[in-house]
Amino acid sequence: MxxxxxxxxxxxxxxxxxxxxxxxxxxxxxxxxxxxxxxxxxxxxxxxxxxxxxxxxxxITNEMHVIQNIVWFLLIITVIFSVLFAWVGHFFAGQAMNPIQKSFQTQRKFVSDASHELRTPLSIFYSSLDVLSGEENLSSFGKEVLEDAKSEAEMMNKLLNDLLFLARSDQGNMELDLEEYDFSSLLDTWLTSFARTVPAHLSLQ
Incomplete structure (x- = not known):
């Protein structure tokens, strides 16, 4: 008082x-x-x-010390569990990604191998068409069919090149080769190919 x-x-x-x-x-x-x-x-x-x-x-010093200790304990526990949950999440995410990565590697290897393996028979087929185109006994229709076959072989060869391009881009070995292209001639080729399968009462322009 x-x-x-x-x-x-x-x-x-x-x-x-x-x-x-x-x-x-x-x-x-x-x-x-x-x-x-x-x-x-x-x-x-x-x-x-x-x-x-x-x-x-x-x-209330002891009570305050108890509260401070509890706060520090909770902070430490929070940090420990945060790190633990982050590690567990990373581990299970890696486990879930393993099958996807293996599937992607298998698919990429298949695309690359298939592109290389198909090049040999396609080259032989294209060479055979060159030999046949040199025959003089072919009718005009036969020569036209032969030219169409050569055109389709060239398109198939382009498809293989595109597959190889995709395989190289996945491996980080992508190289761009930019050049001008005559799109009108490509359209003419497509029109010629489809003209034989179009019914008589239809016309392509």
Whole structure:
């Protein structure tokens, strides 16, 4: 208990030196938590008419340390479990991606191998067409069919080149070869090829 002149009237000062500190702070008459030196205190002030003020409180240092330890423990546990969950997620994601990667590697190898293996018979077929085109006994219709076969062989060869291009691009060995192309001649070739299969009452232009 202190009087109006902030002088100690009576009371047991369990925390030495605290009274001088409390006498300097503003009296709000509300319960508040204060920190003094290494102690945490819960303090309440009551005004007494014509006498002064009664100050009561208790030491909550141990409780504050327990709360701080719990907070630190929860933070550490959160970090540990976050790292653990991240590692588990990465592990299972890698396990799930393994079959996909193996399938992709198998498909890429198949495309590359098939392109190379088909080149040999296609080259032989194309060479045979060149030999046949040199025959003088062929009818005009036969020569026309032969030219169509050569055209289809060239398109097949282009398809193989495209497959090889895709295989190389997947391996990071892609090389672009840009050149001008006569699109009109390609359209004429397509029209000639389809003209034989179109019914008589239809025409292609």
């Amino acid at each position: 202190i009087d109006k002149n902030q002088q100690l009237i009576t009371g047991e000062e369990t925390v030495r030196g605290l009274f001088s500190y409390l006498s300097d702070i503003e009296k709000t008459y509300e319960t508040e938590e204060i920190q003094w030196e290494k102690s945490h205190l819960l303090v309440k002030s009551y005004p007494l008419e014509n006498i002064g003020t009664v100050i009561i409180g208790m030491d």
